[in-house]
Amino acid sequence: MDDASDVSTTPKGRKLTEHAKESLRRHGFNEPFALVDDVIDNATRTTTQADGATVYIQRSGGRGKKYNVVIEGEEGIVTGLRNLSKHELDNLGKNYGFDPHP
Amino acid sequence: MTAQCLLDAGGYQVTFAFHNGRASREYLDAVVELSLPAELGAVAVKSQPTFIAVKDLQRLAAYLGEHVAALQRDPDRDAPLFVPLELGFQLQALSGDVDSDNDGEFTLRFMINVGQPAEGSRVYVGAESTVEVVRIREFIASLEGIASESSRSR
Numbered sequence: 001m002d003d004a005s006d007v008s009t010t011p012k013g014r015k016l017t018e019h020a021k022e023s024l025r026r027h028g029f030n031e032p033f034a035l036v037d038d039v040i041d042n043a044t045r046t047t048t049q050a051d052g053a054t055v056y057i058q059r060s061g062g063r064g065k066k067y068n069v070v071i072e073g074e075e076g077i078v079t080g081l082r083n084l085s086k087h088e089l090d091n092l093g094k095n096y097g098f099d100p101h102p
Numbered sequence: 103m104t105a106q107c108l109l110d111a112g113g114y115q116v117t118f119a120f121h122n123g124r125a126s127r128e129y130l131d132a133v134v135e136l137s138l139p140a141e142l143g144a145v146a147v148k149s150q151p152t153f154i155a156v157k158d159l160q161r162l163a164a165y166l167g168e169h170v171a172a173l174q175r176d177p178d179r180d181a182p183l184f185v186p187l188e189l190g191f192q193l194q195a196l197s198g199d200v201d202s203d204n205d206g207e208f209t210l211r212f213m214i215n216v217g218q219p220a221e222g223s224r225v226y227v228g229a230e231s232t233v234e235v236v237r238i239r240e241f242i243a244s245l246e247g248i249a250s251e252s253s254r255s256r
Contacts, residue, residue, distance in 0.1 A: 028218070081188075092185060
């Protein structure tokens with residue numbers, strides 16, 4: 001479970017950083033990480049972190065009250081988080097310098 | 103690299119047990135444990151294994167140092183919530199009485215992420231108590247030491 005994935009790109013060819021290969025699995029993204037492509041391609045919002053990384057935010061959950069997030073930097077996909085609450089998303093935005101509600 | 107960092111908040115303790123991630127050296131693999139002393143029931147809860155960015159360790163040290171400095175000007179200050187990118191824990195430094203960079207105390211609320219039920223929200227378990235500034239200084243020094251050691255090992 002904690003070993004890094006052997007998958008180095010998403011099904012649509014987006015490169016995964018070494019960290020993403022470990023962290024995506026830990027955060028409930030299953031190989032081949034098609035959900036990463038889905039969050040990016042069907043993002044409800046897209047914004048930019050203070051360090052320049054792109055943050056893709058997609059509404060999720062049965063009632064659309066949760067959020068899937070994928071962060072992509074210059075080296076590729078940095079990480080992803082599933083089913084964030086609004087409070088968690090807002091706090092990530094405050095800590096990482098992005099507006100979660102652009 | 104394996105290392106531990108201890109935050110002694112008087113009524114509770116938080117222990118960060120770190121080791122280098124296998125794939126990325128910018129992140130440390132960690133388990134965060136929150137524990138209460140025997141007189142409070144000796145409860146101990148561990149976080150899910152989580153990654154913590156070295157930058158987040160540096161950011162946490164700065165967050166606490168800035169709060170100690172700010173409380174000397176404004177004792178009513180509640181700092182914003184601190185979260186690392188991977189959400190393995192969260193903490194908030196609250197108001198207090200701080201007379202100098204090494205003397206005083208303030209309230210610290212600390213929560214650890216114990217997991218997430220299938221398709222549910224993450225569950226955080228935590229504690230709140232006052233912490234002495236001298237203990238915060240020790241914690242900051244240990245965070246900076248681990249961040250520095252990790253940076254050198256890259």
